Amino acid sequence: MSRLPDGTGRPEVFHSIQGEGVYAGRPAAFLRLASCNLACTWCDTRYTWDWARYDREKETVAMPSADVELAIVRFGCRSLVVTGGEPLLQQGELVPLLERLKGGGFWIEVETNGTILPDERLAGVIDHWSVSPKLASSGNPPASREKPEAYRHFSRLPSAHFKYVVEGPEDLEEIGLLSARYHIPRGRVILMPQAGESAQLLEKGRWLADICVREGFLFSTRLQVLLWGQRRGM
Secondary structure (H helix, E strand, O other): OEEOOOOOOOOEEEEEEOOOOOOOOOEEEEEEEOOOOOOOOOOOOHHHOOOOOOOHHHHOOEOOHHHHHHHHHOOOOOEEEEEOOOHHHHHHHHHHHHHHHHHOOOEEEEEEOOOOOOOHHHHOOOOEEEEOOOOHHHOOOHHHHOOHHHHHHHHOOOOEEEEEEEOOOHHHHHHHHHHHHOOOOHHHEEEEEOOOOHHHHHHHHHHHHHHHHHHOOEEOOOHHHHHHOOOOOO
16 A cells, blocks of 8 residues: 655555445556545554554555556556545645546546545546545544535535445434535435445345435445455455
8 A cells, every 4th residue: 555755655556346336346447545534443444544553664655656657557447546545635646646647548536535625636637536424433533524615525526426334224314414414415325334244244235225225325335345355455
């Protein structure tokens, strides 16, 4: 996992399929960046930010953006997913890289927790925002996980979907309140079960899919968990 020069984390660059959200199943190159401004109790990429448990010097390395670009282009895939950690912590370094890739014909998706406003230049090259705001069940305090200005900004973007990680039934009321507060249509709200292994994912997924059918939300599973478990870079 990665940081760009002058950023805060190392680039982990790999080629796989998107496992979540409205573009699940789509082949893509992935750029995973380190560091996050939140600390979810169930996070499955703690190695990108939890330096109490992981050795930052071993987990991260600075890579010049030209090297990152070359690694991405070599896959021969013109879809890119930028993920983390929280990628917008490094948006100053991302802008020139993504502008060059966009100029080369790339379709670009950014996965963000929706707490940081994107730079105008960055916003201009992003085709899709996968916004995953955190709920009370994530363990993050309200003031950290809900930033009204950023929430409103993403809610106004037709290129943004809101993907909520659902731990249990208690999360559904909170999702309803948030989508109403920020005027997010249910057709842009994705519910995804919180699960780190396939049996749990399938069990929660069946329950949650029924909720989506009844309430009009979108549903997402986590293909990477079903196919590869906890393996990195897949």
